[in-house]
Amino acid sequence: MAIFKTQVVSEHEDGAISSAVELLRAGNLVAIPTETVYGLAADATEHCAVQQIYEAKGRPSNNPLICHVSDIEMAKSYVVVPPIAEKMMQRFWPGPLSLVLEMRQATKIALPVSAGLHTLAVRCPDHEITRQIIRALGHPIAAPSANPSGKLSPTSVADVKTGLGGKIPLIIDGGNTDVGIESTIVGVRAGKLYLLRPGTVTADDISQAMGEPVFDRDNSEITAPGQLASHYAPTAHVRMNASHADDSEIMIGFGDVAGNYTLSHSGDLREAAQNLFRILRAADNTGAQTIAVAPIPNHSIGIAINDRLKRAAAPREAT
Known part of the structure; x- marks a missing residue:
């Protein structure tokens, strides 16, 4: 190249x-x-x-x-x-x-x-x-x-x-x-809506606006970007739903859970999404072996944040 x-x-x-x-x-x-x-x-x-x-x-x-x-x-x-x-x-x-x-x-x-x-x-x-x-x-x-x-x-x-x-x-x-x-991805098939990747336009937003249910993705095949099991990953390992950082870890807080960094002091999910990759990158740059991340409520935009964190925390393929 x-x-x-x-x-x-x-x-x-x-x-x-x-x-x-x-x-x-x-x-x-x-x-x-x-x-x-x-x-x-x-x-x-x-x-x-x-x-x-x-x-x-x-x-x-x-x-x-x-x-x-x-x-x-x-x-x-x-x-x-x-x-x-x-x-x-x-x-x-x-x-x-x-x-x-x-x-x-x-x-x-x-x-x-x-x-x-x-x-x-x-x-x-x-x-x-x-x-x-x-x-x-x-x-x-x-x-x-x-x-x-x-x-x-x-x-x-x-x-x-x-x-x-x-x-x-x-x-x-x-x-x-x-x-x-990244953007929310929705598939349209036979008049039905399927959530292929969550984002800041939530399934509830779409369902409310369309007057139609939004179904979960119904298979494990890759049909859209952002569906690989391991994705959005820092060099460090990621530990989700942490209340505190263990030795050799650095902590990313949210809301009332404090940390070396925080996604949002006020617990604002939109602010947390805006800060997610920037703060993961900053935490990774400290050289810590593991990044511990406070629990993120799994509703609204929190579903998209947790999706990114789960993929960041997933086992990486050997290269």
Whole structure:
């Protein structure tokens, strides 16, 4: 893989959009800001460019990518959008909700984006410059998190540089991300809604807005990003539901449970989600063998936080 002198350009700088689009059109990768985490973008219609995402991240080829679109109309060019999916798009887009829908047969989306599946995950990000880049490119971008596969997701430019510096030519600096964890993913099949990955748009939010139940994922096959057993992992081991830190551990608190760091002093789940990867990274950088994490209530956004922590705590595959 090519070695680059990675350039960082502020989203407010003149020429930021044109620079990103020029690189994407040439088949290169660009790290872009979204409201969730930073994404590693390629033109989703270019096979070789998308393959570079898997190579740069060290990502398993059976782990599909999310296509980011500029609006609902662009999504409709690549996936079949039933009425319930369009209603969700109108309610939650732009925003941290990805929908897995049937891919159109005549689509030009590169095969590695869907990992060979007949479905495609689509999302319209709530970050203006990223939508402008997609609009100027004229195609969706495939954009998983801009980090080595399985590691902590990046919520700042510094995180991206640490993980992918030298592997990509450009990072668009949009500051620290607002949401802090990856999008909710919902599959739509035969008119029913399935939660494939929890996020800050909760199953209750969707059910309330749609007037329809949201079912749990009903099989163990990988049908969307973020479903690998071990994922979002620091170098240190992670111990969940801890009331205190043992020897050789560092503590991440929440609410009334104190720690060396805290996800939220007030017990605010949205604040905890925003801080999760940043604080896990800070705790990991201390060199502690184990990161102990206080109990997180398993409701609302807490379901998504616990999902990330469970995958961070899962046994890692030998490399």
